[in-house]
Amino acid sequence: MSSTLERHVVPLGGHPVGEGPAVVISDRVSLREPDAVLPAAVTLAEPASAADLPAIAASAQGVVIGGAWTRDIPLVRAVAGLGLPVVVERRRTATLEEWLGVADYCEAEGGVQVILCEHADLGLLREARAVSGRPVLADVTADPGLSTAAVAAGADGLIVSADGRHEAEEAAALVGALLRPEDPATLAECRQAIDRVDAALATLLERRAALAGRVQRLKPVGGFAGRDPGRERALVARMAERAPSLGEARLAPVMNAVIEAGLHLAEERAAG
Numbered sequence: 001m002s003s004t005l006e007r008h009v010v011p012l013g014g015h016p017v018g019e020g021p022a023v024v025i026s027d028r029v030s031l032r033e034p035d036a037v038l039p040a041a042v043t044l045a046e047p048a049s050a051a052d053l054p055a056i057a058a059s060a061q062g063v064v065i066g067g068a069w070t071r072d073i074p075l076v077r078a079v080a081g082l083g084l085p086v087v088v089e090r091r092r093t094a095t096l097e098e099w100l101g102v103a104d105y106c107e108a109e110g111g112v113q114v115i116l117c118e119h120a121d122l123g124l125l126r127e128a129r130a131v132s133g134r135p136v137l138a139d140v141t142a143d144p145g146l147s148t149a150a151v152a153a154g155a156d157g158l159i160v161s162a163d164g165r166h167e168a169e170e171a172a173a174l175v176g177a178l179l180r181p182e183d184p185a186t187l188a189e190c191r192q193a194i195d196r197v198d199a200a201l202a203t204l205l206e207r208r209a210a211l212a213g214r215v216q217r218l219k220p221v222g223g224f225a226g227r228d229p230g231r232e233r234a235l236v237a238r239m240a241e242r243a244p245s246l247g248e249a250r251l252a253p254v255m256n257a258v259i260e261a262g263l264h265l266a267e268e269r270a271a272g
Ligand SMILES: O=C(O)C(=O)C[C@]1(C(=O)O)C=C[C@@H](O)C=C1
Pocket: 212, 215, 216, 219, 226, 227, 228, 229, 231, 232, 258, 259, 262, 263
């Protein structure tokens, strides 16, 4: 039952992966690629062979079992013995059971903490997270535009190239604030969570101000002179359905301030 499933949280570097916001990882190196070099410090590294493991243990925060070699049992066993969190990628043709089987094998073998990683199939990502309780990363390196969909599907983290980092961070912050309720314990974590919600709020406020400005140009009488109290009451009432703890009485002054800020901006722009 997913309601009683134990959720695993795996520390990867400084971040607990599997609770809270989706982390963004833009430094995953694969030593299987020609001319790849292992940096002195890197979040995730994929070995080409067991010979790479000592260097990876010295510089990486997690080790990747790439989809291409999940059937290489000696290498899987050596990786599991390393003591680092292990990221198990799904081989493109692997079923959910085969993929989770590799994860189970790693845990049983080395007592390591496992994070799953999927590339393209967000439905499978969601299912793997639900049935195994393990955190799941989405590798969106090939298309950072999928970051939003991946966070919405429940990804606990995104792997992107440095180029896609900004897009992935935006998706993690904005979609995460809407769809991933957090349960932070410490003051610092609470403030970080509030900062993420405020980032989403600011993005929406900016968008709202642009729309409200356009409305002023479309109305026969715009600006403060064309204010419509009935419309304002109706929108506050609708918002109170989504924010029942605040309710209409507390939302009304907030929205009054938001609406007035938009009208001031529209009038300034019309004048200037
Ligand atoms: O809907 C309008 O008529 C608007 O001008 C927009 C808006 C708003 O910001 O939502 C602003 C002023 C009105 O009093 C009501 C609503």
